[in-house]
Amino acid sequence: LKLYESLAADFSSLIEQGVMRAGERIPSVRQASQHHNLSISTVIRAYLLLESRGLVESRPQSGYFVRPLAKPARDRGAQGACPVAVALAPELDVSKLVLSTLRAIGEGSVPFGSPYPDPELFPVARINQHASSIGRQHAHGLAVDLPPGNPELIRQIARRHLENGMAVDPDEIVITAGATEAINLCLQAAARPGDAIAVESPCYYAVLHAIDNAGMRAIEIPAHPQTGIDLDLLEQAIVRDGVAAAVVMPNFQNPLGFQMSDERKRALVDLMHRHGLPLIENDVYNELYYGDTHPGSLKSYDRDGLVLHCNSFSKSLTSAHRIGWALPGRYLARVEKLKFLGTLGTPALPQLAVAQYLQQDGYDFHLRRLRRHLAQQARIMAATVRRFFPAGTTVNEPAGGYVLWVGLPDGVPSLQLYARAHERGISIGPGDMFATGPAFRHYIRLNYSYAWTPDCEAAVKTLGLLVGDLMRHAPEGRRHAAPAPH
Amino acid sequence: LKLYESLAADFSSLIEQGVMRAGERIPSVRQASQHHNLSISTVIRAYLLLESRGLVESRPQSGYFVRPLAKPARDRGAQGACPVAVALAPELDVSKLVLSTLRAIGEGSVPFGSPYPDPELFPVARINQHASSIGRQHAHGLAVDLPPGNPELIRQIARRHLENGMAVDPDEIVITAGATEAINLCLQAAARPGDAIAVESPCYYAVLHAIDNAGMRAIEIPAHPQTGIDLDLLEQAIVRDGVAAAVVMPNFQNPLGFQMSDERKRALVDLMHRHGLPLIENDVYNELYYGDTHPGSLKSYDRDGLVLHCNSFSKSLTSAHRIGWALPGRYLARVEKLKFLGTLGTPALPQLAVAQYLQQDGYDFHLRRLRRHLAQQARIMAATVRRFFPAGTTVNEPAGGYVLWVGLPDGVPSLQLYARAHERGISIGPGDMFATGPAFRHYIRLNYSYAWTPDCEAAVKTLGLLVGDLMRHAPEGRRHAAPAPH
Numbered sequence: 001l002k003l004y005e006s007l008a009a010d011f012s013s014l015i016e017q018g019v020m021r022a023g024e025r026i027p028s029v030r031q032a033s034q035h036h037n038l039s040i041s042t043v044i045r046a047y048l049l050l051e052s053r054g055l056v057e058s059r060p061q062s063g064y065f066v067r068p069l070a071k072p073a074r075d076r077g078a079q080g081a082c083p084v085a086v087a088l089a090p091e092l093d094v095s096k097l098v099l100s101t102l103r104a105i106g107e108g109s110v111p112f113g114s115p116y117p118d119p120e121l122f123p124v125a126r127i128n129q130h131a132s133s134i135g136r137q138h139a140h141g142l143a144v145d146l147p148p149g150n151p152e153l154i155r156q157i158a159r160r161h162l163e164n165g166m167a168v169d170p171d172e173i174v175i176t177a178g179a180t181e182a183i184n185l186c187l188q189a190a191a192r193p194g195d196a197i198a199v200e201s202p203c204y205y206a207v208l209h210a211i212d213n214a215g216m217r218a219i220e221i222p223a224h225p226q227t228g229i230d231l232d233l234l235e236q237a238i239v240r241d242g243v244a245a246a247v248v249m250p251n252f253q254n255p256l257g258f259q260m261s262d263e264r265k266r267a268l269v270d271l272m273h274r275h276g277l278p279l280i281e282n283d284v285y286n287e288l289y290y291g292d293t294h295p296g297s298l299k300s301y302d303r304d305g306l307v308l309h310c311n312s313f314s315k316s317l318t319s320a321h322r323i324g325w326a327l328p329g330r331y332l333a334r335v336e337k338l339k340f341l342g343t344l345g346t347p348a349l350p351q352l353a354v355a356q357y358l359q360q361d362g363y364d365f366h367l368r369r370l371r372r373h374l375a376q377q378a379r380i381m382a383a384t385v386r387r388f389f390p391a392g393t394t395v396n397e398p399a400g401g402y403v404l405w406v407g408l409p410d411g412v413p414s415l416q417l418y419a420r421a422h423e424r425g426i427s428i429g430p431g432d433m434f435a436t437g438p439a440f441r442h443y444i445r446l447n448y449s450y451a452w453t454p455d456c457e458a459a460v461k462t463l464g465l466l467v468g469d470l471m472r473h474a475p476e477g478r479r480h481a482a483p484a485p486h
Numbered sequence: 487l488k489l490y491e492s493l494a495a496d497f498s499s500l501i502e503q504g505v506m507r508a509g510e511r512i513p514s515v516r517q518a519s520q521h522h523n524l525s526i527s528t529v530i531r532a533y534l535l536l537e538s539r540g541l542v543e544s545r546p547q548s549g550y551f552v553r554p555l556a557k558p559a560r561d562r563g564a565q566g567a568c569p570v571a572v573a574l575a576p577e578l579d580v581s582k583l584v585l586s587t588l589r590a591i592g593e594g595s596v597p598f599g600s601p602y603p604d605p606e607l608f609p610v611a612r613i614n615q616h617a618s619s620i621g622r623q624h625a626h627g628l629a630v631d632l633p634p635g636n637p638e639l640i641r642q643i644a645r646r647h648l649e650n651g652m653a654v655d656p657d658e659i660v661i662t663a664g665a666t667e668a669i670n671l672c673l674q675a676a677a678r679p680g681d682a683i684a685v686e687s688p689c690y691y692a693v694l695h696a697i698d699n700a701g702m703r704a705i706e707i708p709a710h711p712q713t714g715i716d717l718d719l720l721e722q723a724i725v726r727d728g729v730a731a732a733v734v735m736p737n738f739q740n741p742l743g744f745q746m747s748d749e750r751k752r753a754l755v756d757l758m759h760r761h762g763l764p765l766i767e768n769d770v771y772n773e774l775y776y777g778d779t780h781p782g783s784l785k786s787y788d789r790d791g792l793v794l795h796c797n798s799f800s801k802s803l804t805s806a807h808r809i810g811w812a813l814p815g816r817y818l819a820r821v822e823k824l825k826f827l828g829t830l831g832t833p834a835l836p837q838l839a840v841a842q843y844l845q846q847d848g849y850d851f852h853l854r855r856l857r858r859h860l861a862q863q864a865r866i867m868a869a870t871v872r873r874f875f876p877a878g879t880t881v882n883e884p885a886g887g888y889v890l891w892v893g894l895p896d897g898v899p900s901l902q903l904y905a906r907a908h909e910r911g912i913s914i915g916p917g918d919m920f921a922t923g924p925a926f927r928h929y930i931r932l933n934y935s936y937a938w939t940p941d942c943e944a945a946v947k948t949l950g951l952l953v954g955d956l957m958r959h960a961p962e963g964r965r966h967a968a969p970a971p972h
Contacts (some may be wrong), residue, residue, distance in 0.1 A: 010653040013653070013655075014644070014653060016655070017644075017655060017656055017657065018641065019641055019644040019645055019648070019656050020645070021641075023849055027648075027649065031649075034648065034779070035648075035650065035780075036651055037651070037790075050603040060501035075895055081552075095823065095826060095827055099632060099633075099826055101680055102632055103632055116629045119629070123623050124621050124623055125618075128617055128618045128621040128622075128835075129618065131614055131617065131618075132611075132614045132615065132618050134619075135610050135614040135806065136611050136614075143602045143605070143800070143805035143808075144805075144808070146585060146589055147585070167517075167520050167521045168521075169521060171505060171506070171512070171845075177663065177829065178829075180828075180829055180830055181828075181829060184828055184829075193679070194703075197729070207827070208828060209827040209828075209830075210828075211826070212827055213824065213828050215679075253943045254876075267711060268733075276557050295919075303522075303523075304492070304497065314629070319629035319630075320621065320629060320833065320834065320835045321835075322629075322630070322835070332503075332505060333504075333505065335502045337581060339695070340584075340695070341664065341695040342580060342666075342670060342695075342696075342697035342699050343579055343664075343666055343667060343694075344588070344666055345691060347807070347808045348806065349614075349805065349806045349807075381575065462935060
């Protein structure tokens with residue numbers, strides 16, 4: 001390949017890949033000559049070659065511009081790292097399925113599969129205003145706040161815990177990039193690679209990822225849809241499988257929606273305490289209760305620093321700023337150190353913006369409105385599913401949060417429903433995302449935080465019809481093969 | 487253990503861990519009683535026990551305060567994965583030293599120790615404006631962009647690489663939370679816990695942290711102040727120590743400031759290629775060149791996907807938004823998966839804001855001004871150090887970036903200079919941060935990005951006087967004990 005051919009080939013592939021798009025000017029001959037250390041005449045020959053191939057056109061006095069492509073741009077997903085043909089294959093990897101599902105959500109017009117609350121519910125614009133004005137005011141130190149994090153935000157978080165009835169030592173708080181980082185750090189601080197970690201089944205997939213990421217093993221303990229993780233089975237697993245830690249979501253568990261009773265919360269903390277084992281609490285939905293009172297955290301029963309509380313503003317105030325925190329108890333020093341080793345710190349600007357919102361704006365007012373909205377939406381979604389889904393469908397009654405867990409009748413595989421719904425612009429969360437095995441392949445998770453429109457009702461109706469259709473076409477062998485896990 | 491003994495034990499360990507520091511007030515008896523749900527008398531007994539052990543003292547009308555520890559605080563690192571001993575105290579841990587140094591920078595009025603460029607140099611307000619308007623416009627999906635990241639930002643990055651003379655497949659780009667995350671992910675993708683990782687010595691401390699964090703071992707290969715990592719010693723280490731990967735900063739290395747020649751870059755890539763080993767390139771300063779042309783990246787010599795390029799906007803455009811990226815070559819799939827398992831994705835808002843800036847605003851114009859400023863500041867800082875520091879001081883000539891590496895004469899320990907400077911409101915970067923051993927205890931790193939004021943000149947003068955003072959008081963045995971590592 002001559003030099004000019006090689007340069008032309010580079011440009012061709014950039015155009016094909018969509019890096020340089022139709023209508024955009026490519027670098028001038030002089031620029032390209034400097035950048036690539038090639039003579040002017042070599043570049044001109046390359047550009048002429050591109051022009052002759054119909055990839056660029058010259059415009060007098062302006063330079064060379066990319067022409068519209070005849071064939072469509074190459075599809076990124078097809079060659080990417082995790083090309084995700086959906087599912088059903090035996091080697092299915094949860095993280096791949098989750099990635100493809102989360103990707104598909106962006107494409108769906110009815111986002112029942114979304115893991116996030118509707119951003120319209122959040123005062124994001126207000127927080128961004130704070131960010132803007134803070135960005136203008138501060139000359140110094142706007143990069144990262146070193147662990148444990150921004151002191152003002154820590155103070156606001158300690159205050160909020162106190163308002164919710166839990167006195168927290170601000171010195172125990174470590175700010176993180178969302179609860180996901182908090183859970184990752186707590187796992188790495190409290191257990192070691194190879195360890196067995198007890199989780200609820202079904203379990204929020206990011207917890208399964210964190211366990212995988214840390215080189216640990218998940219031991220899935222059945223959770224009852226109303227009362228939560230089975231304590232007897234948990235104790236059996238501790239004794240039998242040498243569980244090293246547990247991760248539990250006590251309030252409005254994702255995806256089941258239950259709230260553990262105070263009694264069971266205390267019993268769980270006591271159980272872990274008896275065995276001297278760390279208990280990681282994922283409590284990101286605790287502000288989203290539908291009842292009259294804030295649900296207690298497992299942390300409030302902690303006597304010996306064995307409870308590692310993980311929390312976040314992503315579900316209650318802003319998902320865009322990704323601010324979470326941990327109260328790691330006796331693992332504080334290790335969590336702080338791991339946070340520092342891994343990332344040095346947490347970006348300062350969003351921390352300050354959230355702290356300023358908490359200090360100046362009406363967080364409580366916002367939350368009261370948010371809870372009312374979600375409680376109402378929960379009733380509407382459950383009623384609509386009951387109305388349009390075939391007999392045999394089961395529906396949980398979430399006590400808080402924003403997701404509904406739906407059991408499909410007669411063993412309809414949720415991944416098939418997911419694929420058909422996706423073709424119709426409706427996203428759902430297939431139950432397969434919430435376990436390492438097939439236990440929940442006949443369940444789906446529906447996000448009901450988005451404003452209820454006629455489109456939503458139509459989408460639930462469509463889903464119901466698709467379920468009915470899948471029931472009729474399910475192979476006979478499958479129809480009674482899947483006992484409900486509860 | 488009785489309740490009061492257990493409470494006392496908790497406080498003891500917090501004091502030993504340095505969570506509660508000498509001179510700090512511990513919670514009042516009433517607070518502690520509430521927090522721990524213990525009776526007042528139990529708390530009082532616990533506090534009396536702590537007092538009798540010499541850990542706290544009571545001050546009339548004020549409460550209990552932590553007393554200075556007789557023995558050195560327990561090393562947090564001692565419980566961590568790879569405690570990295572250094573420097574003055576045998577049990578001193580680099581990450582602790584770095585943490586305390588970075589903390590102190592926030593307190594100093596003259597921030598020569600800062601690791602960040604002066605934020606005043608960056609168009610942060612403009613990027614925040616973009617963020618605000620994007621936040622208002624977008625209803626959906628503002629939480630995170632799943633790996634590989636926001637497509638528009640990826641396109642802009644690919645375009646920028648092209649403008650800098652390196653044609654990059656946009657499908658190979660993974661957006662990260664700054665280069666720090668990119669380096670962490672690349673290490674974890676390309677090597678395993680226990681592996682030996684070759685690094686330059688001196689080495690940017692976050693790389694040492696990343697190696698520690700991944701449970702790997704750093705093998706420090708001397709780097710020449712003008713030409714970079716010693717390739718013969720690197721090859722010896724590969725053969726002798728079974729090095730599994732290397733991390734190198736080819737352009738304006740932090741802290742030395744050199745730019746590797748094209749020839750040596752190629753030789754390094756070839757060397758790693760011959761041994762079939764991954765080469766992680768930390769290239770965050772590549773836009774900060776003082777010469778006429780953009781310095782090439784190691785990645786541009788990569789023929790077989792063994793070079794993992796890590797980059798960031800934090801040093802060239804905004805440290806506040808923490809956007810970095812990796813070009814992981816053949817490790818792409820693993821990096822993407824690790825990114826997803828660890829954090830699900832990167833916050834979308836800052837990605838969109840930066841992409842919009844790159845598309846609409848004058849990044850090139852900004853960079854040209856930034857480079858002119860830094861080149862000028864480099865000359866001023868070097869000249870001022872030469873003027874005010876005692877004979878025997880050595881000063882590097884950085885070819886880019888914003889830090890000066892200064893060798894102190896006659897073995898003046900930089901940590902002592904650091905402590906005395908800190909008392910005078912001047913922060914510096916002690917050389918001890920850049921190695922796991924004492925090799926650079928007589929060096930300091932000075933950040934010269936901040937606007938040069940009479941205060942800066944006075945601060946350099948003060949540093950020079952302090953160095954002279956430390957020379958006179960250095961124990962005779964030390965004065966010639968420290969041969970320069972180069």
